[in-house]
Amino acid sequence: MDLFADDGVVAELEARYLSAGDAVDPELLLELAWQMRQRDTARALALVDSAQASAGLAALPAAERRRIGARLALIRAEAKALFADFDGAAAQAQEALQEMLALGDMLGCADTHWLKAMIANELGDRASECVELERAAHYAGMADPVRCGIAHAATAMALVFTDLEGARSHWAEHLGAAQEQARSPSHPALLSWSDSFQGLAALVSNDCGSGIEHFLRAHAHALSCGQIKRAINAATNIGVGFINLNDLASALEWTELGLKMARKTAWPRSVGVALMQFAGSLRQARRYEAARPLLDEALQLLAPMQASRQYALAMNTLAEVELACGDHAAALERFRSVEQRARVLGQKDLKWQALLGQARALLTMGQGGPAMEAARAARDAAQTRPVQQVETYQLMAEIERAHPQPLLPGMKAGSAALYFFHLALDVAADIEGYTVPSDLLEAMAREYANDKDFLRAHQYGQQAIAALKQAHDEDFTKRSIAMHVTQQTERTRAEGEHLRQLAKVQAERADSLSRTNAILEQLGSIGRLITGNLDAQAVFSALDRHVHELLDAPSFFIFRLNDDGQSLGMVFGVESGELLGSFEIAVDDPRSHVAYCARERQVLVIDGEGTGVRLPGTAGSASLLFAPLLQGERLLGVLTVQSPRPHAYGEHERAIFHTLCAYGAIALANAEALQRQRQAQALLIQQEKMASLGQLVASVAHEINTPLGAIKSSGKSIAEALDHALENLPRLLQRIEGPVQALFIQLIDGARQSTELLSMREERAAIRSLSEQLTQAGIGNVRITAGLLVQLHAQHRLEQVLPLLRHAEAELMLATAQSVAAILSCSGNINDAVERVGKIVFALKSYSRVDASGAMHPTDLRQSLETVLTIYQHQLRQGTELVRRYEELPPLLGLPDELNQVWTNLIHNALQAMGHQGVLTIGLHRDGDTAVVSIGDSGCGIPEAIRARIFEPFFTTKPIGEGSGIGLDIVRKIVDKHGGRIEVDSQEGVGTTFFVRLPLTSIADGTPSQ
CATH class of the missing domain: 3.30.565.10 (Histidine kinase-like ATPase, C-terminal domain)
Structure with missing residues (x-):
């Protein structure tokens, strides 16, 4: 995964993403989000959310989930940094780093240190930035020379303003080797940083033409690989180069371009720096009132980065504008604040600018002594920069002219002002290729004239004229360089426009292919939906819905071939959203397009304005498509779509319709097959059930015959017992007295109310036990009596029935009681048998219910x-x-x-x-x-x-x-x-x-x- 991939790689990722549909691989989401983090930060975060929520992520091995999770967290951290949430970004980056170290992900570690270096840069912590870049290079060197080279180029850029020669040495030592080892020596991400360093070094060295050319290349490379932040920086630096070449129009154009790009991102740091650079161009064009609000806005946006060089530069530019507008006190305070920040940052060039600004502000305020002190401090800050020394000595001379001071020991000149003018001239003479400013020579001529040394005044006046001519020549040269660079830029832009047009054509072609692919995928999904449906009406509804999605088809009709094979019936018809009634068409009808399509079994197209072709009950249509529904050689029916618009169905639409017809034919054939299968299955089930019932009939019949036999036998026994009871009961009641009658009735009631059921074994045991008790009680015929008492359920009531057994009519009472007991017992048997039959009948009814x-x-x-x-x-x-x-x-x-x-x-x-x-x-x-x-x-x-x-x-x-x-x-x-x-x-x-x-x-x- 590249740190910054070129547009071609991103286009391939986009194509894979579009073709993946809903089932997107989390690895693909991660790669696309990674490359979108500067191209489109909001979309990158949305892709991160999708990756974290994807089902595919949960299915991956734990180590792979952790690796992807750490990289997704790194994207979120970079988004926080871009939007100036540096504390949140640093904390999240540190968490990601710990995870990547644990997983042994070297590239992940390199990218995390790269992000931490970016955060340190934004906060103005150059030392930490260089440390993090060194670590990024270390980890990247093990796996990716391109990343390693980018880290070394960024390190060289961080050193430019504090140690130009050291920066150049670092770049030469590391970047060349990294480029040789890179997978592609012309990788745009590496080239953007390489050109950025060389452009910055050239600008600092006042080689503005070369600097602009490098930044132009850096800008193009950065855009091609999604480094929007670097592209904005390159655009504003191109503007700075044009300022130094006195081409303010080009400077304004490029700094404004950088601002427009920055505003699209809404990244505070990028917008703030772009505002500062654009305002700087306006200041050079003396448009102070336009520059001032831009600088105020820049300082607001850069407030979270107050320790950075960019914030200090914005303050210094605002101080210059305030000084030019006559707000000297405010300018002085701001210059002093810039000086303090420059000291902390170790930025000598910025410190010099702030001190020189203070001296100029104090001079305009009439404070000669403090102005000279500030100028001396500026001179000390410019010890290694001769050009800055010349400007400083010239200002010191101006201060002496405005506020003359006695000559100090060692000053060999007519005045202190002339002393400082000569120091400036001496330093300028030692600068190779440097042209002494004409205003310096003019000031010296005036000073000698004031000192009555007219000869020297004339000499320096002549030198001033020559310097002015040379300055005009140099200005012409600069303008020529600027014009040359501008022409190159226009040529580059023209080539870029040509390439963009080619890319546009390719993109349109890719878009067309993508749309075609999307339609094919949609047709595939529709096919799976339709052919997977086994209900004919559902198939009709699905075809209707998708026909209207894919084609201009206000009218859609489906005809099915009837069983006789001689006619077609409209089974589905809709026109402008309204369902139509059914009707039939004879297959041999010579006037019908539907019949013709069915007979010829081929697609029929009717196209042209004003044809007004109509089906019964429909409005006229200018464009009609008819297609047969075929299963092999078998005709199932005809589909037709119609539109009032002429020429509505080209080759593309016909292909779609043909595909839908094929799906429809498959689905209808499947539905018919399923219907036949269901009928056959229902028949088999019924046959199996009937077979099972047949197997049960004999058992059920036997099961019912048993209780019926019991009912018949019990009925006969009841009749016999009832005759005996009716004969003996009146005679018995006449022979026994009242108390005995009561005992007899209790015996009968006990037998009637008892629900005790005895098994054969229990009954025999009860008779034996009762026989022994009867023998002990002196009752005769104990076996028969005991059996009779058990039948009457009186075995537990022997003491109660003993008076009956000792009565003179005991034999008649027991015989009568036996008859009553038989009636009761047989009635119970009949009830049990009826209940048993009822259960069987109920079960059989429940079982056979359909x-x-x-x-x-x-x-x-x-x-x-x-x-x-x-x-x-x-x-x-x-x-x-x-x-x-x-x-x-x-x-x-x-x-x-x-x-x-x-x-x-x-x-x-x-x-x-x-x-x-x-x-x-x-x-x-x-x-x-x-x-x-x-x-x-x-x-x-x-x-x-x-x-x-x-x-x-x-x-x-x-x-x-x-x-x-x-x-x-x-x-x-x-x-x-x-x-x-x-x-x-x-x-x-x-x-x-x-x-x-x-x-x-x-x-x-x-x-x-x-």
């Missing part, structure tokens, strides 16, 4: 299982032990009749697997938001070799005639329809358990509980 609506109903799984078990009751008695393990569950939405079919198949298979001898276990429990029904048997188990095939249609291990092989397939499909799944656990020799998992649904609101 709900044709297909609507889900609240279903109690426990009741559903018990319905099927009731039907299988007879088979379960033949040697099968039934174990129920139920939990209480809420009802779920389901199809009860189809779920009954599931339990029937699984229980029937379980019974067959055990040969009706074993343990059948039915379970029902909750697992989270799922109801689990388990049906297990203790049979032979399913061999592992065939276990995977048991749900295949028509696969069976049963003998011919016993199984169709579709039972478990039907079970699986029914479970799938309910949104559940079926699982099997089987061990050979142990048994098999099927688990049916169904999603629980809240009946209260009809929505899934999860």
